Amino acid sequence: MHELAVTQSLLDLAVKHAKEANSQRITDLYLVIGELSSFVDDAVQFYWDFLVQGTLAEGSKLHIRRIVAELQCLNCESRFPFNMEAFACPECESTRLKVAAGEEFFLEAIEVE
Numbered sequence: 001m002h003e004l005a006v007t008q009s010l011l012d013l014a015v016k017h018a019k020e021a022n023s024q025r026i027t028d029l030y031l032v033i034g035e036l037s038s039f040v041d042d043a044v045q046f047y048w049d050f051l052v053q054g055t056l057a058e059g060s061k062l063h064i065r066r067i068v069a070e071l072q073c074l075n076c077e078s079r080f081p082f083n084m085e086a087f088a089c090p091e092c093e094s095t096r097l098k099v100a101a102g103e104e105f106f107l108e109a110i111e112v113e
């Protein structure tokens, strides 16, 4: 359950930003989670609701934006959706691929009062 530690550090980061902005309350937190990252939305939400109690973020709303996974061909550089069944470039059929999107996990923005 690494979501607990990660959610705690997100909260710490959000509270730090809020304090720097001299705000009293965090109202919204925008999180980006890539499809391929191992983070589970529900778990993050669960820990968030638990951890924010008694902090500047108590009562805040967590918004989670999912990033669709994409691969990029190292041969012709085209990008295409991640597909476990066809693990090759649709343009040139190369299997030299890298993950271009989908591994994200970061705090995009916070809204404060």
Ligand SMILES: [Zn+2]
Binding pocket: 073, 074, 075, 076, 077, 078, 089, 090, 091, 092, 093, 094
């Ligand atoms: Zn290609």
